[in-house]
Amino acid sequence: MKVTIIGGGIAGLATAYSLLKHADSANIPVSCTLVESAQHFGGKILTELIDDFVIEGGPDSFLSYKPWGVGLCRELGLGDRLMGTNTKHHRTYVLYNGSLREFPEGMVTLSPSQSLPLLMSPLLSWAGKFRLVMEPFIAKAATGGTDESLASFFQRRFGVEVFERLIEPLMTGIYAGDAEQLSLKATFPRFLDFEQQYGSIIKGMLASRRQRMKTKLDTNARLTTFVTLRGGLAEMVRALVASLERIGKEKMLLRTGVKVTGLTKLVSGKNPKYEVKLRSGESLISDAVVLATPAFTAADLLMAIDKGITDQLRYIPYTSTATVSLAYPVASLSHAHSLNGFGFVIPRVENRLLVASTWTSTKWAHRSPSDHVLIRCYLGGVGREDVVFRDDQDIVHLVRKELRDILDITADPALSRIYRWKNAIPQYLVGHLDRLVEIEKRLIQYPGLCVTGSAYRGVGLPDCIHEGDLTAKKIVDYFLDSGLVKQ
Numbered sequence: 001m002k003v004t005i006i007g008g009g010i011a012g013l014a015t016a017y018s019l020l021k022h023a024d025s026a027n028i029p030v031s032c033t034l035v036e037s038a039q040h041f042g043g044k045i046l047t048e049l050i051d052d053f054v055i056e057g058g059p060d061s062f063l064s065y066k067p068w069g070v071g072l073c074r075e076l077g078l079g080d081r082l083m084g085t086n087t088k089h090h091r092t093y094v095l096y097n098g099s100l101r102e103f104p105e106g107m108v109t110l111s112p113s114q115s116l117p118l119l120m121s122p123l124l125s126w127a128g129k130f131r132l133v134m135e136p137f138i139a140k141a142a143t144g145g146t147d148e149s150l151a152s153f154f155q156r157r158f159g160v161e162v163f164e165r166l167i168e169p170l171m172t173g174i175y176a177g178d179a180e181q182l183s184l185k186a187t188f189p190r191f192l193d194f195e196q197q198y199g200s201i202i203k204g205m206l207a208s209r210r211q212r213m214k215t216k217l218d219t220n221a222r223l224t225t226f227v228t229l230r231g232g233l234a235e236m237v238r239a240l241v242a243s244l245e246r247i248g249k250e251k252m253l254l255r256t257g258v259k260v261t262g263l264t265k266l267v268s269g270k271n272p273k274y275e276v277k278l279r280s281g282e283s284l285i286s287d288a289v290v291l292a293t294p295a296f297t298a299a300d301l302l303m304a305i306d307k308g309i310t311d312q313l314r315y316i317p318y319t320s321t322a323t324v325s326l327a328y329p330v331a332s333l334s335h336a337h338s339l340n341g342f343g344f345v346i347p348r349v350e351n352r353l354l355v356a357s358t359w360t361s362t363k364w365a366h367r368s369p370s371d372h373v374l375i376r377c378y379l380g381g382v383g384r385e386d387v388v389f390r391d392d393q394d395i396v397h398l399v400r401k402e403l404r405d406i407l408d409i410t411a412d413p414a415l416s417r418i419y420r421w422k423n424a425i426p427q428y429l430v431g432h433l434d435r436l437v438e439i440e441k442r443l444i445q446y447p448g449l450c451v452t453g454s455a456y457r458g459v460g461l462p463d464c465i466h467e468g469d470l471t472a473k474k475i476v477d478y479f480l481d482s483g484l485v486k487q
């Protein structure tokens with residue numbers, strides 16, 4: 001069975017890894033080719049080791065309570081490379097009228113279930129605090145679980161002030177999106193479930209915490225909420241590639257610098273064949289094809305097969321962002337903020353170009369030499385993309401100005417690195433899940449043809465890994481059901 005996987009980001013690599021596993025247990029002979037247009041694997045995962053700094057250009061960590069990221073690392077033998085966040089200095093800050101205030105405990109998980117610190121917080125007016133504590137008494141939506149925007153849902157539940165000052169900046173960080181447009185169901189469905197089941201988010205959070213404590217379900221309880229790998233997330237990519245090469249041998253061919261330019265269906269019927277055309281002029285005839293590219297690339301490639309799928313995929317917009325890492329000698333920061341936490345977020349209502357900043361060398365060990373600090377800043381996102389495409393000098397100037405205003409850092413950075421991510425983060429707009437149903441309905445007509453990756457059911461690394469695994473299972477099931485393989 002010949003399988004072609006297009007795209008060697010985490011989703012494509014995880015699909016390939018799971019495919020070999022599941023095909024092996026089902027005794028299906030597969031021959032898989034994974035083609036990646038860039039010169040390296042990993043897609044958005046990009047770690048640079050510069051002097052003694054570990055600099056992440058893209059993702060810097062992943063959630064441990066979604067088990068698929070930690071699980072894959074352990075399977076790959078990276079269990080003892082997993083590293084949690086600093087447990088001593090774990091404060092997070094939020095910008096409030098130009099100065100940093102500590103983020104109230106409990107809000108980081110997007111729930112004010114620990115209401116006391118929130119009620120003491122100077123971040124909210126008395127009216128805002130009153131509205132917050134009224135949340136359990138706010139009736140649930142009469143529409144009964146239909147999709148709505150994050151802004152509409154959280155303002156309805158907690159009021160405008162809590163939303164603008166505390167909830168919105170956290171969400172912007174994750175999706176770089178506009179809360180007025182992002183789908184609650186596709187991004188944070190848990191909160192909709194809480195409303196439906198308990199009539200309140202606060203009640204739902206409390207109930208879920210009680211449940212967790214009772215059943216000790218949290219298998220990764222010893223890990224911090226976010227984890228990373230000691231030498232950066234590229235360790236996961238390298239281990240995946242090495243494992244595919246080792247297990248794969250003749251079953252797996254990994255190719256970089258190979259761009260797919262076209263896709264057609266050659267044979268119709270129950271067991272079609274697909275032709276994957278490469279820029280070099282070569283063709284890969286395949287029984288199954290996985291498009292693990294951004295949705296807009298999948299849209300272009302699927303045009304010749306089904307324009308309906310292309311149209312649906314094009315409705316998934318993307319936004320552009322940039323990360324800027326700056327290193328400073330510790331001695332040069334004597335009058336500056338002490339960087340005693342994970343960093344800060346900036347609500348949109350503050351009207352700044354900077355979106356957030358991680359104090360990398362405080363949040364994680366082994367990120368910089370002990371006589372330096374490393375700070376990572378985020379720019380761009382929906383409505384603020386222009387800044388991403390300014391020239392390097394402008395961007396560093398802008399970020400340094402923001403750090404001077406907010407943290408009082410005036411020193412020259414010892415090192416600066418800019419990573420631009422054009423059309424990198426998919427936006428799950430209201431109705432996103434209905435769109436996925438449409439796409440899946442159409443894809444059923446093309447056995448062996450799948451789309452996977454961050455455009456669909458989660459942008460985080462664990463979700464992409466999980467999606468890859470489900471995609472691999474789907475292909476193996478198709479091979480088993482198709483009668484193509486004699487059992």
Ligand SMILES: Cc1cc2nc3c(=O)[nH]c(=O)nc-3n(C[C@H](O)[C@H](O)[C@H](O)COP(=O)(O)OP(=O)(O)OC[C@H]3O[C@@H](n4cnc5c(N)ncnc54)[C@H](O)[C@@H]3O)c2cc1C
Nearest residue numbers: 007009010011037043044058059060260453454459460461
């Ligand atoms: C700045 C930034 C910070 C982030 N931070 C985090 C974080 O801290 N934690 C977290 O969990 N997630 C984070 N994310 C999200 C996460 O990194 C991505 O959602 C995830 O890496 C996407 O993986 P993917 O495989 O779906 O897509 P990609 O990584 O985009 O991979 C797709 C691959 O397809 C290839 N390709 C495209 N077209 C073709 C073609 N025609 N032929 C062949 N190959 C092709 C591309 O070159 C690419 O390598 C972040 C994202 C960004 C941009």
